[in-house]
Amino acid sequence: MRKGNLELLKKINRDLVLETIRSQQPISRAKVAQRLNFSRSTVSSIVDELIAKKFVIETGLGSSTKEGGRRAIELGFNPKSGFGVGVELMANGLLICITDLDGNIVLKERLDAGNDFKTIYECILGSLDKASISMDTVIAIGFCIPGLTNSKKGIIVDAPEFGWKDVPFVDEMKKYLDKPIYANNDVNCAALGERWVGGAKDLEDFIYISIGLGSGVGSAIVANGSLVHGKDFMAGEIAYLIQEEDVSRNQVNVAGQFGVFEKKISGKSLAENESLMQALFQGYAQDEPRSVQTVNRFATHLSIGIANMVSLLNPEKVILGGEVAGYLNPLLGEIQSSVDRMTPIRTAVEISQIGAEAGVLGVVAYAFDQEQNVI
Structure with a gap:
């Protein structure tokens, strides 16, 4: 067997052993071997390697067997063996989040800081210092970008909030950070955050729709467990959905402008600012x-968009996020009923459980996923 093939086989076996320990802990070496149909010597060798790297720990002796035999040492996954750093770039600063390997937040802070590369680097160092975490234990760093991002090349194609076009973001950050670095679009990141620790935990097929207050709308599609990016990393551009009535009025989509559908379901279609949004929904409640009339029209348009996406993609769930989603609980039953009426394909419509943290948690999950071979 070629060396490359042998290394791949070892990695596959290592991943299987680690995942078995992680999902079924506490568990003994013997039971891992039994579950995977591996030899005990193979499992023992892999476990010794994982313990040396601190990804696995021995948690103590298990219960005795029915026959009264020797109690086996049980194993557990050690989420504190490594950490991820997520950084969300925003118009008014940075949101930095440090998590362990299970997504437990160790530190989260919002900083009123610039978005130049040196400042970002210094803020990351400061956050790690506050969390008493060494850079040596950081597995990867992810950046959540409010704009079109080529996640494969780490290039910010277009981020209007910062006036960035074709910025080689990852390459620039690597001049400061000697760590694996990844970047992805903020809506994609939010979807991954929901899948990691939110309402879409472990789902293989779902849609995340973000409705901003001052910004526009966007969506992310997870199909068969993976993000759908599209040829130009523009999959899920729900803003550009269009109907016959729009065409008849000569309302079509133009690059660089608000999309036709976006004008119907964005935060700006409801109110100009948060105080007016609060007043609108207070009036709705009364x-x-x-x-x-305004809120019902919004709910109808949103339901149409969701129903069309459900018919096309057959997701298990549709999650609504962004600032506007926080106001939609009184409408959720109506939106669900409308979607059920518009399409025979059943899905659940829910509000995001983790809200504003979804993006920064999601980019950590994305970075971890890209770095699976680190173990």
């Missing part, structure tokens, strides 16, 4: 006619 059956104020104009507020009810």
